[in-house]
Amino acid sequence: MGLFDKHLAYAQAYEAIRNAGADPFNVKFEQVLSPTEGIIDGRRTILLGSHNYLGLTFDKAVVEAAAGALTESGAGTTGSRIANGNFDGHRRLEAELARFYGRKHAMVFTTGYQANLGMLSTLVGRGDHLILDADSHASIYDASRLGMAEVIRFRHNDPEDLYKRLNRLKDVPGERLIVVEGIYSMLGDVAPLKEMVAVKREMGAYLLVDEAHSMGVLGEKGRGLAELVGVEEDVDFVVGTFSKSLAGIGGFCVSNLDGFEVLRVTCRPYMFTASLPPATVASTTAALHRMETDPGLRQRVMANAQRLYDGLNGMGFVTGPTCNPIVAIALPDQPVAIGVWNALMQAGVYMNLALPPATPDARPLLRASVSAAHSDEQIDAVLGMFKQVGETFGLIESDVKRAATA
Amino acid sequence: MVSRQRGLLNTFTTSGLASPLEAVTDLTLREIGRAAESVLGRSVEVSEGTDIMRDLEVDSLALMNIVMELEDSFDLSIPLDRLADVQTAGQLAGLIKDLKKRN
Known part of the structure; x- marks a missing residue:
């Protein structure tokens, strides 16, 4: 053996x-x-096999921003933000993301995988309920194992099935967090977000949308599916990634909910890993700008x-x-x-x-x-x-x- | 393990309590078999000691689909985190019984 x-x-x-x-x-x-x-x-x-949706990996402004930051601030941060400090770029990128999404808070993670891992495992805990689409990305499933919440799956893109599951929890205490994706990465299909928001409103729950594949792709401003179908107000948390439309690596979450900032000292996948290197922060900020202006x-x-x-x-x-x-x-x-x-x-x-x-x-x-x-x-x-x-x-x-x- | 579980049920038989208990377990097991057959598209043999993934040659995806079928037929949600401890059909039947009690 x-x-x-x-x-x-x-x-x-x-x-x-x-x-x-x-x-x-x-x-x-x-x-x-x-x-x-x-x-x-x-x-x-x-x-035809990379998620380089906007083709920005070789964009002049993006590459120059990275090169400048590399020379100016060095190759890496060599530590986490809580223990070893924030670079100016981290804070600036978070402010830019919050502005782009029209929300009060933004938090940047070192990968998109960690953004899901961190948010889902920290937002809900013991006695709460994490409600996932059956075809969720691996990072969402892995997050469900890191956290302590009860994990319930509903049939892929099926608002009625979601309703059924929330209804079964009717008299059960605890918070509910529904997790869906803007564009699902296997088939390229989108969540029926309007219908899901209606269920969320009726049954009472928080909603997190992972716009990893839809940022820069859907919506007039490129904010994703929630923007496209006009339900941004009802989406409590947007998670996304820098490794697709923004041509770098990293992840983020934006929200309007008060109290969000406490996550910086409770969310383990944010706290206990090294922060993004200056070059990536700069290239991502530049790519966000390119995406917005073009x-x-x-x-x-x-x-x-x-x-x-x-x-x-x-x-x-x-x-x-x-x-x-x-x-x-x-x-x-x-x-x-x-x-x-x-x-x-x-x-x-x-x-x-x-x-x-x-x-x-x-x-x-x-x-x-x-x-x-x-x-x-x-x-x-x-x-x-x-x-x-x-x-x-x-x-x-x-x-x-x-x-x-x- | 398997025989010990059967033995446990047998004790109830002699005490006269077992028939309803056994019937409930059997019914749940039969429903597990039916759900597996509907997802796998082949006939399967399910008893208390059946190791779901190994004996039924089920991968994680098919197991999830079987669970969804069962959730529908019993009108309850089976939390993923509770499933982590389940290996045999008997354990799954036990979990379903437990969750039914909660509702």
Whole structure:
């Protein structure tokens, strides 16, 4: 018996995947040329597998801000904010985020994962109830294990099921915190937030929305799903990340609730980790500014998503229910999914492969993340590759066949 | 472990108390089997000692879906944190019985 024996089944499954071709969970970029292109295995490859929604990773203002802060304030903070101090940039970024969301309070975390871990484990405690969408991100599930609240799941995007669960708690004491995501990262579908807010109002609960994938993407100002559907007043907490639209790393929570600041001395994933380095704080602040002042970025990423989504659906691929910068393609089984992923990689496009149990409904998924920086030509090239690979694997009918059966 | 649990129920049988108790447990177990079959799309054999994940070859996702089915049929919520201690169908039936009492 050894420590790793319990992982044997995973090790064997992983080995089988690796033997089928390249390793989808350990892709090596020899060089990243731009937000949309890199060199993998010596080949120029279109990058369609990073959440670089606004394409800001190489933005001049963003990179220069990081370089300036690096030179001025050094490589790292070498400590946590409670024990080792705040840098001016941390406070400034928090003020900017609070202003952007129109809320009184903002707290910055070192990763988006930690933002969820910290907020969900601290806002509710023993005797309280944490109410999660069944398809929540791993960071939300992990947070539910760190905290002491009772954890209840409701069916994905199902306000009636949410109502049912809150109703069962009717006479049970304790606070309730509902957690949903703006855009869900596996299928790119959105929460029916208006309906959920109605349930929240009727039953009495707090609502936290994780806008990790919807910040910079949805809403006129890019504040996410709550802005898009006009329910920001009813959302008590917004959690988000800097590692997608804002092209860096880190996470945050904003809120209007009085008493919020106590979290700085009670929230362990905030307290007991080193704070973000100056370069990241500066690049994130600059990216937030770019996002705010250039709404064209958001329009471009949505237009690109529409081009890919419509193209794939037109060919007969099975995609997610809503067109968003995450475009998921459902595949029949794991061997086909691995084969298709490898064939597309050979053809010159890098995407994500998501396998059960990480996916809903035990279906393997190919996942594209579209960027504002993709050109029409790149999207069309990807559609061409999908057509070829889809026909080879019998996922879609060829034009000849289609014409014959029409 | 399994035989000891059966033994416990048997003691009740001789005392004349067991039939209703046993019936409740059996009913819950049968419902667990039904939920598993509906999620897995195959027939399964469920008894008190059945290790849900190992014996039914269920992954974490399918287990969650089975639990959701059960929540509907018993009209109660089974908190995730309470599930952490559950390994066998008998333990799950016990938890459901416990939660029913709370309501």
